[in-house]
């Protein structure tokens with residue numbers, strides 16, 4: 001459960017007085033997520049989500065995240081819509097934290113993703129990439145390769161307590177990725193860039209009986225290579241619980257993405273490298289959280305070693321066929 005900051009009744013009543021969504025009927029901490037404190041806030045006008053932004057979310061990035069959700073929702077993309085108060089402002093302060101209220105999205109996230117779910121997420125990701133193309137705000141990916149090196153420095157000393165040799169393996173991986181990470185200078189061989197979600201995990205994609213119902217949690221969104229978003233999703237959606245990569249799921253995800261935004265041959269070729277980077281990114285942030293647990297917070301840290309196993313898989317993938325696609329387009 002991720003509730004780092006409690007909200008008392010008085011603060012809640014003061015907050016709600018600034019909106020036109022009626023008074024509070026109930027407000028309960030949500031038993032999921034790891035980054036922010038989330039509450040299911042039911043008012044006279046229905047359910048909403050109250051989010052108090054914590055640790056990794058910088059206050060100066062909030063206009064980007066909330067602006068992006070607003071931009072996508074206005075174009076028919078199913079994601080939370082930020083709700084403005086009577087004064088037109090979306091961002092507030094509650095219990096000493098920056099906070100916002102967003103619309104509630106129906107659906108449940110898939111505990112055991114199938115190839116059908118993977119096809120759904122591939123399609124919706126490509127749609128998001130297209131719809132965000134004219135979003136004018138920018139945010140650099142602070143959890144790309146330079147950011148990984150910073151996190152690695154902060155937790156490499158404790159890594160071997162989690163698994164013997166882990167510190168050295170992370171250092172070696174970073175060195176390799178530094179050498180092969182796709183061109184960041186915008187040269188002719190640069191991969192297509194745009195706004196990416198950067199955390200499109202199963203717990204951030206909701207489904208109803210008739211299919212995908214929406215995407216939440218845009219708090220890592222940024223400008224980066226579009227194919228990196230796919231690399232994150234291959235990691236998050238296409239491995240089985242026993243650690244095996246499921247090529248049927250990989251193919252479903254990639255083909256359905258490609259039907260909305262065809263992938264270039266350079267993107268397909270780079271996929272194994274991008275997937276290694278994505279696996280290292282989640283290995284590092286999980287390792288950091290594992291080693292720096294917040295006393296008293298209602299949060300269950302995620303297993304860093306799951307991503308070490310995924311990283312080792314990507315290292316031996318020779319090309320896009322390893323993810324289920326026949327050949328480069």
Ligand SMILES: Nc1ncnc2c1ncn2[C@@H]1O[C@H](COP(=O)(O)OP(=O)(O)O)[C@@H](O)[C@H]1O
Nearest residue numbers: 030032033034035036038049080103104105217
């Ligand atoms: N707009 C929303 N509609 C419905 N449920 C939501 C919404 N936003 C968040 N939630 C619920 O809160 C949980 C945690 O949200 P998330 O944004 O993933 O948190 P965190 O950023 O802390 O990881 C989700 O798994 C979901 O159950």
Ligand SMILES: N[C@@H](CCOP(=O)(O)O)C(=O)O
Nearest residue numbers: 033034035201217282286302
């Ligand atoms: N998806 C990340 C953790 C980020 O938490 P989320 O609840 O915002 O998805 C991971 O699995 O490490």
